[in-house]
Amino acid sequence: MAKNAFYAQSGGVTAVINASACGVIETARKHSDKIGTVYAGRNGIIGALTEDLIDTSLESDADIAALRHTPSGGFGSCRFKLKGLEESKAEYERLIEVFKAHNIGYFFYNGGGDSADTCFKISQLSEKMGYPIQAIHVPKTVDNDLPITDTCPGFGSVAKYIAVSTLEASYDVRSMAKTSTKVFVIEVMGRHAGWIAAAGGLVEDQGIPVVILFPEVEFDKEKFIASVRAKVEEYGFCTIVVSEGAHWPDGKFLAEQGTRDAFGHAQLGGAAPVVANMVKDELGLKFHWAVADYLQRAARHLASKTDVEQAYAVGKAGVEFALNGDNSIMPAIERISNDPFEWKVGKAPLSEVANVEKMMPMNFISDDGFGITDACKEYLLPLIQGEDYPPYKNGLPDYVTLKNISIDKKLPDFEV
């Protein structure tokens, strides 16, 4: 009897994580002799722990295909970190019990660094407990911080969104600068690394003056103000891209400026208004600011075609590798050439992925600390190539909401 598969989405969702789900499920359906049903965890790994397993075979081929153009996590995701094998022993054992109860032999875990670690531990435990499971980690994260793989599916689409949005808003400011707004600030995601902020720098080649505040560079107010002043003097306007992780030398985020409301409560503000007010106080320039937040990682309407293809490809490869007998690996994007852009999917052992964070190379940041280098542009540009528009219906994208029907439980309840 063919073993069943389990698939779950983990952590912050993206514009293309469902494209990976689509790759996993469509490929499994093509191999129904070897893979029985694909069960999806409702709300990620919590679904496995609580035995809340969605029967994806009840979804039509058309709906599964529509996952490819639907942002967010179609089965629900969660922020739930399993700890070490000893510390979270009950949880790991429960997972194996659930897999055993439903004849699950394949574990596809779609997430970032933490889920790679969980995936790795499950493959170790499976061996120890004598219940064979092939554990495959399908990479996803807008943070672009997984090692070995050239990029993480999800990142390319955010990069495209930020580059396009920065370009468009900069054109706007350029039109208005004579009598009105001269400085536009856009805040982008990336608490620990400046990958997303770097994408804003791609508009420089379109004649837009940009100052980027990276988490990698300690904030120097004097240098920053001087840089903005110089750009405004030269161009008449300036765009600032600030990472949510931009911080002072003492590590305090720019966003935590001790702002308090009328009642003295600390307010969570965002870095963009702080930076904008700083520019106004120091230079007296009129400003506007935006905080893209979830809009950037959910913007499937502007996804990068390259990113969608890579997201699908790692899902598909995950299943193919599993059928080939692989275990404890992650399909990884390998860049073959930049021009023309060519890539393929290779394999990374989870032992080398778990607990390793890939930082942005310092030679991607310009000497003054406020821009990106040619090496960075060469890396980023291929990732935002191509458009992959969703179908529209009545003016809005025709995104799918799955039926998500759970199978009957066989085990006693488990407290999460």
Add this chain to the structure above:
Amino acid sequence: MAKNAFYAQSGGVTAVINASACGVIETARKHSDKIGTVYAGRNGIIGALTEDLIDTSLESDADIAALRHTPSGGFGSCRFKLKGLEESKAEYERLIEVFKAHNIGYFFYNGGGDSADTCFKISQLSEKMGYPIQAIHVPKTVDNDLPITDTCPGFGSVAKYIAVSTLEASYDVRSMAKTSTKVFVIEVMGRHAGWIAAAGGLVEDQGIPVVILFPEVEFDKEKFIASVRAKVEEYGFCTIVVSEGAHWPDGKFLAEQGTRDAFGHAQLGGAAPVVANMVKDELGLKFHWAVADYLQRAARHLASKTDVEQAYAVGKAGVEFALNGDNSIMPAIERISNDPFEWKVGKAPLSEVANVEKMMPMNFISDDGFGITDACKEYLLPLIQGEDYPPYKNGLPDYVTLKNISIDKKLPDFEV
């Protein structure tokens, strides 16, 4: 000798104001026997006052055509309001002098309510001063507040952007709500009217629970919190669309919550973080918030096809009406039917446009004050129909930046 034309962009720019410019210039080029050169004001009406006239005949047909898919104001815009004929007498007379010096017989002014008023006054003055000018106002404003016309070009694309972004972010939150973010707040433009905020309500028919805070409805914290609580209890999550103009009963904007930085300076905050913190304090729910700001009005990558067509059509009609001898009018969109959506361009006399603000009908807002009615949906949906993607080059939209070469001045300087 054919008279020349003057064209200028006024006030906040949009994703499609350049499509109107394209409509004006392309149509004028087709009638070169009757219209000589189209001069554009550099930075709007300031260009006319300072005799800084851009010779659009030096731009290639391809570049003028590219205006149709390029957001922002291609010739620069400005916030500069002319007052009454007596108060701003010197400015009005200067305009006529400049028009006379350059044999300008057509004045196309592309803007909102204030520019309609200026346009009307110029047509009056032209008569009084005995120098004939046909003054045509080409409607534009994301605020959607011009009278007579069914909608204002620029609004449909913002509405589409906000509807799509709200949908995408809501899908994101829905995926995360089990263990993480349960409430997402998006702040949208519209200081005086809730047209743009209303567009966020279009996602309700996609199964998304939305609470809208309109400028038309005095903010009632207790009712608001109760509404959010009920949605989260029913759906597990909730999306809040807050207009920048949302305000307390005393008129104070939600955004002005008296927040102060560490040094006691008042901080300009935005309504979204205020609302988000309120939800956290009262309900203890995890939130995320976004402020779309210029991204929404510059988002040509997601323009409504209907909006682009209407923006072009009012520019084209403006020239055709002028050639037909019309003066002191505004091309206005007339809705013929909703399903199928049909419309045509009619004429509105500027005397009836100037100084009249169209508010959102109160029957567009649901009884509880937090949603939109079917009548509102019927009005909005046709305006966001269709996609009209710009061409892309190397991963980014291929927007045009014009040469914008000024002609020689003939008059003494004029201080603005």
